[in-house]
Amino acid sequence: GAVVSQHPSWVICKSGTSVKIECRSLDFQATTMFWYRQFPKQSLMLMATSNEGSKATYEQGVEKDKFLINHASLTLSTLTVTSAHPEDSSFYICSARDPDRGDSSPLHFGNGTRLTVT
Amino acid sequence: GQNIDQPTEMTATEGAIVQINCTYQTSGFNGLFWYQQHAGEAPTFLSYNVLDGLEEKGRFSSFLSRSKGYSYLLLKELQMKDSASYLCAVKGSNYQLIWGAGTKLIIKP
Numbered sequence: 001g002a003v004v005s006q007h008p009s010w011v012i013c014k015s016g017t018s019v020k021i022e023c024r025s026l027d028f029q030a031t032t033m034f035w036y037r038q039f040p041k042q043s044l045m046l047m048a049t050s051n052e053g054s055k056a057t058y059e060q061g062v063e064k065d066k067f068l069i070n071h072a073s074l075t076l077s078t079l080t081v082t083s084a085h086p087e088d089s090s091f092y093i094c095s096a097r098d099p100d101r102g103d104s105s106p107l108h109f110g111n112g113t114r115l116t117v118t
Numbered sequence: 119g120q121n122i123d124q125p126t127e128m129t130a131t132e133g134a135i136v137q138i139n140c141t142y143q144t145s146g147f148n149g150l151f152w153y154q155q156h157a158g159e160a161p162t163f164l165s166y167n168v169l170d171g172l173e174e175k176g177r178f179s180s181f182l183s184r185s186k187g188y189s190y191l192l193l194k195e196l197q198m199k200d201s202a203s204y205l206c207a208v209k210g211s212n213y214q215l216i217w218g219a220g221t222k223l224i225i226k227p
Contacts (some may be wrong), residue, residue, distance in 0.1 A: 032216075106153075106166060
């Protein structure tokens with residue numbers, strides 16, 4: 001089945017630094033990838049839709065200058081949390097679906113990245 | 119507006135059956151997904167319904183009624199490892215997924 005790989009699994013960084021998270025589709029080409037954030041005991045919140053070769057689409061309330069998304073190839077999207085603050089500490093998950101499997105193909109998720117900003 | 123409702127938490131006994139309901143009100147409908155999410159992990163796909171009726175996959179089944187805006191996930195022969203959150207997600211008119219808040223299922227011996 002379709003596999004999405006996300007790296008790193010966890011990261012601890014100091015306040016004010018930037019962190020890059022990578023998301024790769026391993027056995028399919030993804031023109032679109034989705035970045036979610038999940039706070040403890042809460043549901044998934046879509047942050048942005050990453051589009052290969054064009055600008056990402058951000059959800060309302062998500063700062064595009066703080067959460068930089070780059071989708072430079074059909075198998076790789078990156079999310080960079082810039083000038084991280086403790087309130088950015090969360091579980092970040094990327095996902096993608098295989099477009100060749102039709103509308104019924106589900107979103108496949110990476111294993112997530114737990115970010116802790118100290 | 120768009121809304122998906124699921125119970126916040128349910129408790130069931132190992133070996134029993136549990137039904138997790140999901141009701142939705144969305145602008146358009148292009149399918150409904152159920153995902154399982156263990157604590158601290160990413161969601162994993164369980165089932166997909168786009169037509170009315172029951173889809174069975176081993177111990178898990180999912181039902182959809184589009185006219186009622188209603189779905190349920192049925193888990194049989196519950197095992198301790200089934201303790202997790204179960205997320206209902208609807209693909210709306212723009213094919214974006216709208217997520218429910220999830221149902222935390224607690225399995226007791």
